[in-house]
């Protein structure tokens with residue numbers, strides 16, 4: 001059997017189960033393109049310092065390009081002895097171009113190599129996730145723009161609170177996603193730090209130009225300390241922390257919509273495309289898409305907390321524990337990407353029932369406006385709050401709506417009530433009174449929409 005890349009000092013064989021235990025190719029092969037890009041840049045850097053001739057560099061780059069094609073076309077043959085993506089690519093390169101392939105790893109370690117691969121790979125994924133998140137925000141903004149006329153109750157404690165526009169509700173979630181978008185964009189410079197050239201831990205002995213490497217690979221900066229370069233996995237934790245929060249926002253929105261899609265609320269109907277049925281109850285149409293979005297948020301958080309557990313207690317530089325960074329990160333990226341797409345689809349296709357929302361607007365949600373009516377006549381809010389509360393209690397006792405009380409009833413509660421008190425009982429007027437920035441009035445919704453559109457253009 002063939003020698004392992006690190007086999008020189010070994011006389012005994014690896015236990016078969018240990019071999020399998022150690023193997024990461026099964027999952028790290030998805031970084032093949034990043035691994036090869038890193039190697040191509042490194043070959044160029046080695047040629048620049050004379051470790052490789054131009055001819056040797058060309059052969060290595062051509063060989064690596066051929067290996068990359070094999071991965072792309074699905075023809076790369078994995079050997080039982082391939083340990084990870086780095087050793088697999090080098091093994092195949094050497095098969096293709098001969099012993100010259102063995103020069104590529106000069107001054108490099110899998111320690112700086114794997115850290116480089118992970119960062120490069122994640123940078124590509126972050127751009128895709130950013131696009132997905134923008135897609136989600138965009139459909140929310142488009143819906144909000146079209147559906148500004150729909151009024152609904154806004155809830156606190158899941159109890160009816162005050163009238164709002166449906167669009168205001170929708171954009172409340174969009175603004176959480178906009179903050180997530182900003183946070184994601186802010187991660188990029190910290191991911192974009194190049195470890196390559198850090199070696200195993202003590203730096204590169206052949207004076208490779210690391211700034212050249214960074215430029216070739218599109219990194220914004222270079223790790224300034226080689227031990228830091230090979231140790232650091234903060235960028236992975238940070239991405240998963242980001243994802244945990246973004247998924248928590250998705251979960252909150254999903255929960256709202258699950259409630260709104262019940263027959264009891266009937267505010268929205270999910271499209272068939274994002275619902276499933278029951279194997280026993282023929283009438284059921286379940287919001288599985290939303291429930292999965294809610295559920296998957298726990299999964300991303302679990303990936304993050306699990307990997308932090310792995311890191312806690314590790315000494316500096318490379319330890320094999322760090323190989324455990326991949327599965328949680330990959331799973332987090334996959335889960336987040338899929339969730340953004342599903343959420344976008346759900347929002348784009350659900351039906352909104354403005355009439356049902358309107359029916360849920362009972363007059364009591366204008367009790368705050370009633371108190372504010374008296375405030376406008378100069379009475380302290382604490383007092384008007386109390387007066388309005390008594391009006392609510394009176395209507396409740398009479399089993400009537402707040403606006404069905406007579407002017408005499410209102411006057412019995414406070415002498416400043418006039419005929420114009422009945423103008424208070426208008427939901428549209430209530431939301432339109434909220435003209436300060438952040439309010440549900442039409443004008444402020446237009447402002448929200450334009451702020452979000454600007455964020456999407458960045």
Ligand code: ARG
Pocket residue numbers: 024028084085086110111114318320322323324
């Ligand atoms: N497969 C390894 C990982 O993912 C690559 C680095 C191996 N380095 C080492 N010194 N054994 O972490």
